[in-house]
Amino acid sequence: MRTLFLGLMALLAAAVPAQAQQARRLVVIDDEGFGLSHAMLLDAPDVEVLGITTVTGNVWANRATAMALKGVERMGRTVPVVQGATYPLVNSEALTERWEALYGKLIWKGAFMRQWVEPTQQSTPDYHRPDDPVDLPDGNPTTRPSPEIAANFLLRMVHEHPGQVTIIAMGPLTNLALAQRLDPAFAGLAKELVYMGGSLNPRQVLGSVSATQFAREFIHSPRREFNARFDPEAASIVSRSPWRHITVIPTDPSTATELTPALIARLRAVAPPALAAWIGALEPGFPMWDEIAVGVWLDPSIVTARDTAFVDYDTQFGPNYGDMLSWPAGYQPGIGEQRAELIRTIDPARLEALMRRLLARPAGRQASGGL
Structure with a gap:
């Protein structure tokens, strides 16, 4: 009897870690770099970044x-980093220049950017070719990326963990579109998609020079947003894929946020040494696009207004190329558009509080418990 009891106790003890592991939220981050949003997810106690x-x-x-x-190394983590698409599906630098000649200048062009159209507080980004050697200002990483292709990695993760993986995309949706075209089961195997992209009707909220600059572009082009505009065809494919649930964080809530020098100082003050210097070197003046997306997923209570609509993106090479399209239920064209939850506004104070709690956690450690 004693042997049976001890055996049962051993089985129960072995089951506890498995249950705790199962309770963790599995996520793949799809993005174009490393920022505060990545640090938030890597330090969230109930999240496993695959x-x-x-x-x-x-x-x-x-x-x-x-x-x-470099960001993963800075945080003392061992997380696979997998390189994805170099080029959009159809759009290109040459096509973007032709579009500007026909329809007017874009404020931000990402990797295609050579200079700002008008003087700004933000620094002019360095221009590179797609195959230029990489030499990061704060030092190059010592680790190497996974030899896998991003679309294949995404497919492998949802097949290994069906119905469990959240994909948080904060850049153009090229990798996700490629994965969906390779395997039509991809979207349906994921738990959900959360992405930062698209635009409905953003309005200026803050009064700083930087906030005015980033809100002004929406006065004449309320439906244009960089991630979708960089690869409209990918955005359309992803929007019409059969996800179980889609949460869209358009630019609308970002106009109430700004990474100010004061906010940088507050975040740096609570961060561990491994992150504090990096946070202190961040360039201020930008809205907190990606941080909102991660914050909404980690703590939905920061949302103050939301809506639902059927969403797609304009893929016609004209003045509205890449613009978000949306319809209430019953008015959509019916060619595959999916219902999405749209985040309209958030509470910036609650977002900051969440960021401070997460960044205050020792880098590289994910303890159990709540946020």
Whole structure:
């Protein structure tokens, strides 16, 4: 009897870690670099980051991969970093220049960017070719990316963990579109998709020079947003894929946020030494696009207004190329558009509080318990 009892106790003890592991939220981050949003997810106590897939957007994919590897190293983590698509499905630098000649200048062009159209507080980004050697200002990573292709990694993760993987995409959706075209079961095997992209009707909320600059572009082009505009065809494919649930964080809530010098100082003050210097070197003046997306997923209570609609993106090469399209139920064209939850506004104070709690956690450690 005693032997049976001890055997049962051993089985129960072995089952506890398995249950705890099963309770963790599995996520793949798809993005074009490394930022505060990545640090939030890597330090969230109930989240297991299965990997980071990179894509060309703000920078070329090879540079984004180096940035992600460096960020993971800085946090003392061992998370696979998998390089993804170098080019959009159809769009290109030459096509973007032709579009601007016909329809007007874009404010931000990411990897295609050579200079700002008008003077700004933000620094002019360095221009690179897609195959230029990468030399990061804060030092190059010592680790190497996974030899896998991002689309294949995404497929492998959802097949290994069916119905459990959240994909949080904060750059152009090229990798996800490729995965869906390779395997039509891809979207349906994921638990959900959360992505930062698209635009409905953003309005200026803050009064700083930087906030005014980033809100002004929506006065004449309320439906245009960089991630979708960089690869409209991918955005459309992903929007019409059979996800179980889609949460869209458009630019609308971002106009109420800004990474100010004061906020950087507050975040740096609570961060461990491994992150504090990096946070202190972040360039201020930008809205907190990606941090909102991660914050909404980690703590839905930061959302103050949401809506639902059927969503797609304009893929016609005209003045509205890449613009978000949306319809209430019953008015959609019916060619595959999926119902999505749209985040309209958030509470910036609650977002900051969440960021401070997460960044205050020792880097590289994910303890159990709540946020």
